Amino acid sequence: MAFDFNIENDIAVITFDDGKVNAVGFDLIEKFNTALDEAEKSANAVVFHGGEGKFCGGFDLSVMKGDDKAEQLRLVQAGADLIVRLYGFPLPVIVAAEGHSIALGAIMLMAADLRIGKDGGTKYGLNETAIGMVLPAFGMELAKARLALTSQTEALLFSRIFEGKDAVKAGFLDAAVPQDQVLRTALGYAEKLKMLPRAAFAESKIQLRKDTIANMKG
Incomplete structure (x- = not known):
């Protein structure tokens, strides 16, 4: 896994790419948390970038399809803790998702404040029902808060996977642009959002999301 963390002009850019x-x-969860610790101390906005042509396909299947149930539960809990942290993070969190964002990848989108994705040919969504799983409570509560009411049945019960403008309409993305503009657009928004007064942003975010966060923690 190639992992890069860099702060420039008060924007922390976290790039992860396993090829x-x-x-x-x-x-990866540990690296995310370490980077977020540093961003919280030294930056005014955070951008997550999954590398060229990708974002996140979900949890590590070598663990999730293994025989160690305790290890699976531990990974899901670590993922849940990360998502809760992102959703309540005191700085603006922007995602640049050039590629498929499925399962936990889609949950990461919903946990971010602003999501820039690709305008076509890329899948965004929650496939849990289709593969015989029930979305964990932290994901379900987040989906109820972030997805459009008119899309929740399709997204959560029918496992519809969205692309481009449909992903924006459903609530997985805020904007869909050509792939070569995804990161640039995300950084452009970060430049604007980093100017928001930090304390006011953090407190407003918690006030807006505290009930959902409580439900996500179960």
Whole structure:
């Protein structure tokens, strides 16, 4: 997993790329949290970028399809803790998702404040029902808060996967642009959002989201 963390002009850019689908395991979660610790101290906005042509395909299947149930539960809990942290993070969080964002990848989109994705040929959505799973409570509560009411049945019960403008309409993205503009657009928004008064932003975010966060924690 190639992982890069850089702060420039008060914007923390977190880039992660395993050359495949950017599966999330214990090591990546630890790196995310370490980067967020530093961003909280030294930046005014955060951009997550999954590398060229990708974002995140979900949890590490080597763990999730293994025989160690305790390890699976531990990974899901670590993922849940990360998502709760992102949703309540005191700085603006922007995602640049050039590629597929499925399952936990889609949950990461919903946890961010602003999501820039690709305008076509890229899948965004929650496939849990289709593969015989129930979305964990932290994901379900987040989806109820972030997805459009008119899209929740399709997204959560029918496992519809969205692309481009349909992903924007459903609430997985805020904007869909050509792939070569995804990161640039995300950074442009970060330049604007970093100017918001930090304390006011953080308190307003918690006031807006505290009930959902409480439900996500179960």
